Amino acid sequence: MGPAALGTSVSYCDGTWAIAGAQGTGTTRGPVQRSCYNGIKLREQGAPEEFIRKAPICTPAEIGK
Structure with missing residues (x-):
């Protein structure tokens, strides 16, 4: 089952700015x-x-990668 099947999770939205990601992500090891x-x-x-x-x-250190 891919991320599209799990839907999208929005943790912040004010109508202009939003933080969103696929539900079920972020648990990968490594x-x-x-x-x-x-x-x-x-x-x-x-x-x-x-x-x-x-x-x-x-x-x-991550900026510009």
């Missing part, structure tokens, strides 16, 4: 390529503070 956000860029683009708190923020 190294997982995760997506993350550059917190500085989010602030520059006007993202609300609540969005930034809930979003996975990249470490400095």
